Amino acid sequence: MSISNKSLKIYNSLSSKKEDFKTINPSKVGIYVCGPTVYNKVHLGNCRTFISFDLIVRFLKHIGHDVRYVRNITDVGHLEESEDEDKILKRAKIEKLEPMEVVQKYTNDFREVLLKFNLLSPNIEPTATGHIIEQIEMIEMIIDNGYAYEKNGSVYFDLLNFTKKYKYGKLSNRNLDDIINESRELFGSDEKKNPQDFALWKKASSSHIMKWKSPWGYGFPGWHIECSAMSHKYLGKKFDIHGGGMDLKFPHHDCEIAQSEAVYNENPANYWVHTNMLTLNGRKMSKSTENFILPENLFSGKSDMIEKGYDPMVVKFLMYQAHYRNTLDLSNESLLASEKGYNKLMQSFYDIDILKPSENDSDKYESIIDKCYDSMLDDFNSPKLISHLFELSKLIDDIKKEKEFISKKGIDNLRNYMKVFLFDILGFSNHKNIERKDLSKDKLVEALIDIRDFSRKIKNYQISDLIRDKLNSLGIKVEDN
Numbered sequence: 097m098s099i100s101n102k103s104l105k106i107y108n109s110l111s112s113k114k115e116d117f118k119t120i121n122p123s124k125v126g127i128y129v130c131g132p133t134v135y136n137k138v139h140l141g142n143c144r145t146f147i148s149f150d151l152i153v154r155f156l157k158h159i160g161h162d163v164r165y166v167r168n169i170t171d172v173g174h175l176e177e178s179e180d181e182d183k184i185l186k187r188a189k190i191e192k193l194e195p196m197e198v199v200q201k202y203t204n205d206f207r208e209v210l211l212k213f214n215l216l217s218p219n220i221e222p223t224a225t226g227h228i229i230e231q232i233e234m235i236e237m238i239i240d241n242g243y244a245y246e247k248n249g250s251v252y253f254d255l256l257n258f259t260k261k262y263k264y265g266k267l268s269n270r271n272l273d274d275i276i277n278e279s280r281e282l283f284g285s286d287e288k289k290n291p292q293d294f295a296l297w298k299k300a301s302s303s304h305i306m307k308w309k310s311p312w313g314y315g316f317p318g319w320h321i322e323c324s325a326m327s328h329k330y331l332g333k334k335f336d337i338h339g340g341g342m343d344l345k346f347p348h349h350d351c352e353i354a355q356s357e358a359v360y361n362e363n364p365a366n367y368w369v370h371t372n373m374l375t376l377n378g379r380k381m382s383k384s385t386e387n388f389i390l391p392e393n394l395f396s397g398k399s400d401m402i403e404k405g406y407d408p409m410v411v412k413f414l415m416y417q418a419h420y421r422n423t424l425d426l427s428n429e430s431l432l433a434s435e436k437g438y439n440k441l442m443q444s445f446y447d448i449d450i451l452k453p454s455e456n457d458s459d460k461y462e463s464i465i466d467k468c469y470d471s472m473l474d475d476f477n478s479p480k481l482i483s484h485l486f487e488l489s490k491l492i493d494d495i496k497k498e499k500e501f502i503s504k505k506g507i508d509n510l511r512n513y514m515k516v517f518l519f520d521i522l523g524f525s526n527h528k529n530i531e532r533k534d535l536s537k538d539k540l541v542e543a544l545i546d547i548r549d550f551s552r553k554i555k556n557y558q559i560s561d562l563i564r565d566k567l568n569s570l571g572i573k574v575e576d577n
Contacts, residue, residue, distance in 0.1 A: 099159065099469045106337075107421060107475045109267055109345065109368040114475055119336055120366065125161045126335035127153065128327040128365070130344055131221070133170040134202040135183040137390055138209050140411075140426065141381055145341045145371045147412055148420040148476075150215040152339075152369070154521050155472050166330050167218040168323060169206075171199040171225050172306050172316055182316070185306060195306050199225075209391045212408040214525045220330050224322040228308045231317045231325040234359060235296045243358040247287045249299030249313040253354065256290050262357050267368060268346035294351055296321050320351035327364060328356070338365035342372055374415075375425045376401065389426075402428045406435060409524050413438040416478040416522060437486075438524075444489035445518060447496060448511045454501035461506065464488050465513050472521065485517060541572060548574070 104117040119125055129149050132142055146167070153165050172182060172195075188195040224231075235251055238244040243258050244251055255264055259272055275292045295318035300307035307314045327335065333356075340349065349368065356364040374381060381388045389401050397405030414434035418424035464487045471480035488510070494500040502510065518524050544563055551560040564574045 099473065102469070102473055104159070104473050105475055106367050106369065108366075109370050110363070115367070117367070119161070120334060123160060123162055125156050125163045125337065126331035127156075127163060127165050127337040127339065128323070128331055128335060129165070129167045129218075129338075130323055130340035130348065131168045131170065132202075132206050133183055134199050134206060135187040136202060137392075138202075138206045139381065139388065140391060140394070141341065141374045143209065143213065143391060144374045144415050144420075144424065145339075146210060146215060147213055147415050148371045149339055149369075150213075150523055151416070151420075151478060151521070152337075152476055153216060154523055155476060158516070158521055164220070164331065165216070165218045166220045166222065166327065168326050169199075169203055169221060169223045170319065170322065171196075171203070171223050172322075182306060185304075188305075196225075212391070212395065213412050214409070214523050216523070222326045222330065224317065224326075225306075227322065227326050227329065228317065230329050231321045232297075232310050234321060234325045234328070234355070235317075236311065237359045238296065238355060241358055243354075244296055245289065246312050247289075249315060250287055250295060251297040251312055252288050252293040253296055253351070253358075254289060255292050255294075255354070258354055258358060262354065264354055265346065265350050266353055266363070267349050270346060270350075294318065294320060294347065296355075320348055321355060323348070324352050324355040324359075324364065327352075328360075333360045333364070334362060335365055337367045337369055339369040340371070342370040345370060371420045372423050375423060377427050378425055402431065406431050407438075410435045410438050412522075412524065413482075416482060419475075419477055419479055421475075437482075441482075441485055441489055441518065442524075442526075444492045445511075445514045447492050448507060448514065451492070451495050451502060451507050452498075453504040453507055455503070456501040457503040457506050458491070458495070458500045459506075460491055460500065461488060461502070461510050461513075464491070468513070468517055478522070481517065481522075485514075488514060541567070545574065 105114040106117045107113070108115045127149070129146070131146075132138055149165075149167075153163055156163050171184060182195075184195050184198055188198045191198060193201070235244065238253065239246070239251065242254075244253050255272065255275070258264060264272060265275065272292070297310060297312060297315050297317055299313060300315045304314075304316070307316050327338065338349070338352070353363055356362065376387050376389060379385075379387050389399050391408075391411075393399040394402065394411060395405050395408060397403075410431065411434075414426065414430055415424060417434065417437075464484055467484045467487075468481055471477045471484060474480070491500060492510070495502050544567065548560045548563040551557070551563070567574050
């Protein structure tokens with residue numbers, strides 16, 4: 097069951113194929129994942145992305161890598177597409193709060209939800225507002241290299257000049273003509289040299305609350321520059337993995353690549369990893385069509401979309417039943433099936449404690465464990481991993497029924513590997529509703545019957561009758577022979 101001679105393959109959005117994973121520094125991995133814009137409650141689509149990268153980080157650590165996991169918080173600069181207004185500032189006006197109150201409120205909500213999913217905290221969780229200096233410095237370097245210009249206190253990335261040397265749209269594979277047409281339709285601005293140029297820094301009006309002093313006057317950073325500045329600060333000019341939802345490929349990640357190439361003459365990451373979307377009852381989640389559900393309502397059951405609340409681990413189990421690159425549909429039926437499957441695997445794990453060791457040994461579990469590792473090494477294939485864990489579950493059932501046999505050493509190995517995959521890699525927490533079979537009902541009943549038999553032998557009929565009546569009241573029929 098050694099994986100030392102096997103390579104990890106990761107699907108790279110940059111090449112659109114699986115590639116052998118080779119780290120820049122031996123045994124060290126740098127990962128940057130685009131975090132939430134904290135202007136509202138986190139939705140399940142966001143959660144799926146962070147749950148997927150939690151699996152990736154956990155497995156990389158398990159196979160021996162020293163991982164530095166950076167996941168940012170966007171707390172300024174994420175502009176609405178059709179207007180020059182920050183999403184956080186817009187929410188602050190609606191809720192009649194200070195912008196940083198909005199940030200703190202929804203950052204707390206985000207962290208609380210991820211804690212319920214039992215996700216690891218990132219090593220570094222930088223905020224955009226905490227790295228204004230770094231963003232200004234990077235913008236200055238882009239200007240110095242001839243790929244940005246200032247106009248009326250704002251700074252824009254010069255895409256036409258950039259594309260004379262570099263290709264723009266490496267992830268989305270969009271050509272510049274299409275981008276120009278879309279830009280004219282959506283983002284036309286008299287300030288820009290070219291309609292497709294994106295903002296690196298925006299001039300702030302006198303009434304704008306969130307603004308900072310810069311070489312171009314008071315303003316605030318654009319959305320794309322923050323991730324470039326923070327990823328390079330904490331992971332260097334070149335790092336291993338950059339990730340996020342597939343909706344970030346364009347324009348966010350394409351712009352990040354352009355910014356890094358404009359400064360350092362190279363793509364910032366070797367591997368670009370993107371998670372797919374989550375649908376609800378076969379349709380795209382959307383607040384405008386009211387086809388959405390918040391995590392808190394999914395857990396509590398306070399939604400017409402579902403018939404009851406579900407444990408966060410059940411929701412997590414459902415998300416792992418689809419590969420992170422595939423669309424996943426959430427429905428009451430899929431949740432019910434996942435609840436049954438999750439409980440079955442947890443019960444199988446606890447049932448290992450009541451297996452009877454044998455002199456004969458089955459080595460079936462070893463080949464299944466190999467398949468579990470092969471699944472994870474194949475682009476973190478969680479649905480295949482889960483299918484093999486169900487094979488282990490069936491083997492445990494067969495050992496209980498004495499259809500298969502296993503030694504004491506085999507039991508210990510089986511317990512250890514089940515623990516590794518269920519808790520260390522998949523990141524499940526112990527389910528509160530799963531009964532521990534090492535203190536199982538059957539063993540307790542047997543102990544009570546032994547005590548009753550002893551009481552009868554010593555003619556303590558008061559105790560023996562009490563035990564009999566209590567067991568009968570629980571539906572366990574006890575008859576005197």
